[in-house]
Amino acid sequence: MRASAHIRELIAIAGTDGVLWNPEELMLYEYDALSAARPPDAVVFPRTTAQVAGIVKLARRKKIPLVPRGAGTGLSGGAVVTEGGIVLSLVRMKQIIEVDPENQRARVQPGVVNLDLSAAVAKHGLYYVPDPSSQRACTLGGNVAENSGGPHTLAYGVTTNHVLGLEVVLASGEVIHTGAKFWGRPGYDLTGLMVGSEGMLGIVTEITVRLARKPEAVKTLLAIYDQARDATRTVAALTARGITAAALEMMDGFTLRAVEEATHAGYPMDSAAVLLIEVEGLREAAEEQAEQVQAVCMENHARAVRLAGNNDERELLWKGRKNAFGALGRISPNFYVQDGVIPRTRLPEMLDSMERIGRKHGIAIGNIFHAGDGNLHPLLMYDARKPAERESVAKAAAEIMAECVALGGSITGEHGVGIEKSELMPLIFSEDDLEMQKKMLQVFGAGEALNPGKVFPSGKMCGELRVQMGGAG
Amino acid sequence: MASAVEHVSAGVGSLGGIAAVTDQESRARYAIDGVLPRAVVYPSSAEETASVLASAAERGLAVVPCRNATQLDIGAPPGRYDAALSLKNMASVWYYEPADLVITVEAGMKFGDFQHFVGRDGLWLPLDPPGGAGASIGGVLATNAAGPMRILHGTPRDMTLGMKIATVEGKVIKAGGRVVKNVAGYDLGKSLVGSWGTLGVIVEATLKLFPRPARRETYTLIGRTLDRVREFRRNILASPIAPLRMAYLSDETSAAPRTSASQPEGFEIWIEAGGSERVMARISSEIEAIAKSMGSALAPVESERATAVWERISDFRNALARAHPDAVVLKASLPVAQMEAFLGRALSITGGAGTRTASVSYLGGETVYLGLVPRNSEWPAEATVAQLRAAAEEFGGAMIVERAPAELKRRVSAWGETKDDFAVMQRLKKVWDPKGILSPGRFIGGL
Structure with a gap:
């Protein structure tokens, strides 16, 4: 060129x-x-x-x-x-412009890496809550565009709950400032509209975020199950008992074996599922909650519950979880990560559906759930060199999504719609709903100038539900 | 089809097939700054609400959505006010799964009834909005109303998972969903929360619930000076305890809530925490130690009195107005570190202006409410409001004139100046309400 x-x-x-x-x-x-x-x-x-x-x-x-x-x-x-x-x-716009410890705020450019912000404010006893698994690499600007989550958003909310204000370059080239450093500036919540709009409404060039104080105590538990169903039942039981975990993750046997071989985090190779549960807060509260969690796990037939004895053990357990995608890459030439949401009480039946769908299409499915908020990440194994397998995976994924919706859920909890799921949007939104969403492009004067071809269905699919896995897989 | 003008002159009649009520008493209930709606209409469903709006839009009638009028006076006085659209007949629970901590209710449900309903399962919405039990879910969302408890889990904005909105096009639009995590599509619900009834009518909301703490304890102490208050606030925020709410008050009006009949010197600080017995023991010893280090004595407050005091703190705007109908109520929001400095400046400004002043300040949202009760009618009202607003802005915040005698409200801006994002807000309004029939002119910049 x-x-x-x-x-x-x-x-x-x-x-x-x-x-x-x-x-x-x-x-x-x-x-x-x-x-x-x-x-x-x-x-x-x-x-x-x-x-x-x-x-x-x-x-x-x-x-x-x-x-x-x-x-x-x-x-x-x-x-x-x-x-x-x-x-x-936006990766070269990576300045942390301001840290204001007393107000628990930071103002950053969009290219700042998620974890770098937490590292930069750690000396004040503060951190930035949303922690996507890719937090060592992903940028805050990307987090804003996708309204990213992460394991620790269970108790404290996702990106949108932590962003107070934005500097935005509109498609006209005009620069606007939404929100403020404080909550409650009068006017429409344009910040709330921008967060999660997948880069289509404007280019975010500065972000004001809230920082949280690190808890006094954190307890991390690993509950081990012989039956995956018992793990999913534990999740519902914990929520019903009013135990608010800071994080509540589940991995099935298939996934945890892959993880264990890759990271040696101490997950038992012969179990059907594990829950990784974290409680935090005041020392007394964390201790009490850890005891309650332990009791609920045992009542729901956990084989054993282990408590991380120190920070190294805790880090190791989390390392296993956060590197799970990488670990699965070792056992299958390709895998397709899905992202769906269901009401958390429906986890047991969803797990059954997952098995059924996997069997039907002859594919192995590993399951990683942000179980506490019903956010599923099934991992569908395949070999991209075999078009038939690819096709089966795409079909299975669409069926999983339809099942999530049938249970009262959604087609994405944190990964966004992008090109992948735009054709699935009619599963959860009517034409009127989508029409109003599209009008936001007009509101921000964006038209089709920014990130076109994302989020909205093309209308070319003639009723067949399809996920778009992209080119090479 | 008859022209809009003819319809207006003929009276409101019926809207979208729903008969409009025109008796004096019904209309007076929804009066704003002395202006009565010409009629009140009570739809019974989302679809009926949408029909009412479509019909009003067709006829160019100005509609103000409402329920219990606990905050209806906030905003610019209405220029046009044809119909009050009351959601009082829409108070059903559509979906409730306590084990999922999710509920879907109609917007007309009263906040008190809502808390009672979910409270049976040990759940709550951790909010203490102005209007208290009498506020409605729709009103709380439309105004993003939250009291001092917002320090815990944020405002209604952060607890709304989804909603249905009746539009002036006569449609019912869905935003969000019924699960706690959901990023499918643009987050339209965010723009409706805090839109003060100017975009569409929230007819149904799906909310995220929280477990109620097992025990709650309120403590009070005196901060003799604002420096002491600041010190206490900093110590609490730096400590590992996470209070359910914390507020401090001053009062020269005999209207604000207080510990004793006598006027305390300085500022009364109220703080509430929650947890198990063991957790509460630790928290109370932490708070006590902080108070002691400042030379203040901490007093526990028995629960019934605590409830009453917190209610009055949350509903300061209405409590003050009941005692002093001529009071001016101002609400400043600003960064937490600047709260005390702003309050000090504000009290000196109002002192100079010759008003008796009550103040309620709380953490979480960083809010300072000022209640000004003029000693005589000759006080420089406009100039004082302008000075206070300038001070709030100087300290990095903003100020709303929530309540004032009608003639003063017509002379000051309720919301303050717009900023560089206003053109986008105007286009947002245009997209939702092209004919400008929903609460016209009442929101910031005349939206």
């Missing part, structure tokens, strides 16, 4: 080192963590809000779609190009 007029203009805005346009470099941006789509025409790396505004105006003038992107760890194809366009990478 030659340095076209567009590229020269991008270079004029972001500098020579701020633009990629060689095909071999662009190939890297064909992917996010879902799969590959197609390479962008160029990738541009602005460092300032003014540069973002300049790029947005240029793209508008030339009618080139812009696809905002953070670390590219997304799992729904939200950061890949669908029909050509420029990737607007």
Whole structure:
């Protein structure tokens, strides 16, 4: 590709080192963590809000779609190009602009890595709550776009509950500031609308977040089960007993064996399922809750409940959980991570459905649940070199989604809709509902300028429910 | 089809097939700043509400959604006010799964009835909004109303999983869902929460419930100066205890809640915590130690009195108005670190203006309510409000004029100035309510 007029203009805005346009470099941006789509025409790396505004105006003038992107760890194809366009990478805007410990606030640029923020404020006894499994890599800007969750959002809420204000470059190039450093600025909650809008309404260039105080005590328990059903029953029982865990994760036998072989976290190889449960707060409260959790697990036929004796043991248990996707990569050439939500009391029957669907399509399904809030991550194993397997996986995934909806749930709890699930949106929203959502593009003056082809159904699918796994898988 | 003008001159009649009620008493109940609606209409379902709105839109009639009028006076005085749309006939529970901590109710359900309903299972919505038991779920959501308990789990915004909204197009739109985690589609519900009845009518809400703490304990102490209050606030926030709520009060009006009949010197601090017996023992010793280090004595408060005091703290705006109908109630929101500095400045401004002032400040939302009771009618009302607003903004916050005598309310801005995101807000209003019939002109910037 030659340095076209567009590229020269991008270079004029972001500098020579701020633009990629060689095909071999662009190939890297064909992917996010879902799969590959197609390479962008160029990738541009602005460092300032003014540069973002300049790029947005240029793209508008030339009618080139812009696809905002953070670390590219997304799992729904939200950061890949669908029909050509420029990737607007925000990874070089990675300054923590302000930390205000007394007000428990931080103001950051969108390219700041999630875990880096918690590390930067740790000296004040503070941390940033939402902790996606990719938190060592994913950016806060990406978290805002996807309204990301994580294991510890069970007790304290997801990204939207921790973002107070945004600086946004609109598709017109105009810069606006939504929300404030404090809750309760009068006016419509545009911040709430922006969070989770998957990069389609505006480009976020600054984020004001709330920081939480680290709890005095944390207790991490591992409950081991011979029957997966007993683990799911424990989850419902804990909620019904009013025990609010800070995190409540489940892994089935298939998954935990893979994890154990990869990380040696101490998960028992012969069990059918484990629950990883964390309680926290005042020392007395954490101790009491840990005892209650232990009792509820035993009442629900846990084989054993282990309490992490120290921080190293705790970290090891979590390392196993957070590296689970990687571990599964060792046992299957490919796997497809799904993300669905059901009411948490329906976990036992959902687990049965999962087995049934797996058997029907002849595929192995590993299960990792943010069980406490009914957020499922089934992992569907396949070999991408075998088109028939790929097809089976896509079918099974659509059936799992339909089952989630039938149980009163949703098609995504934290990964977003992206290109992956846009055709599934009619499962949960009527035409009127979707029409109103689409009008938000008008409200923000975005039209189809930003991240086109995401979230909304194309209407080309003629009623067949399909997930979009992307190109190569 | 007859023209809108003819219909208006002919009276409201019926809306969307629902007969409008026009007796004086019904209309007076929903009066705003002395303006009575020409009629009140009581739909019984989401679909009926949507029909009422569609019919009003077609005829260009201005509609204000309401229920119990606990906060109806907040906002600019209505220019046009044809019909009050009351959701009092919509108070059903549609879905309730206590083990999932999820409930779906109609918006007209009273907050007190709601808490009672879920309370039987040891659950609650950890909120203590103005209006208390008399507020409605729809009203609480539409105004994002939350009292000092918001320090715990945030505001209604953070507890709303989904909702149904009746639109002026006559449709019922769904936003969100029924599960605690859900990122499918744009979060339309967020824009309805806190939209003060200007976009659509929230007819049904799905909310996230929480387990109630086993025991609750309220303590009170005196902070002689604002410096002492600041010190206490900082110590509490730096301590490992997470209070259910904390507020501090000053009062020259004999209207605010208080410990004793005599006027305390300085600020009364109230703090409530919850937990098991063992947890409460630890918390009370922590609070006691903090109080002691500041030379203050901590007094536990028995539960009935505590309940009454917290109710009056949450509903300060109405409590003050009942005692002093001519009071001006202002609500400032600002970063927590600036609360005491702002309050100090505010009290000196009102002192200079010759009003008796009561204040209620609470953590969580960082709210400072000021209640100004003029000693005589000659006080510089407009200038004082302007000075207080400037002070709130100087300290990084904003201020709302929640309540004032009608003629003053017409001269000051209820919400303050708009900012660089206002054009987007205007377009949002246009998309939901193109004809501008929902609470027209009452929200910030005339939205």
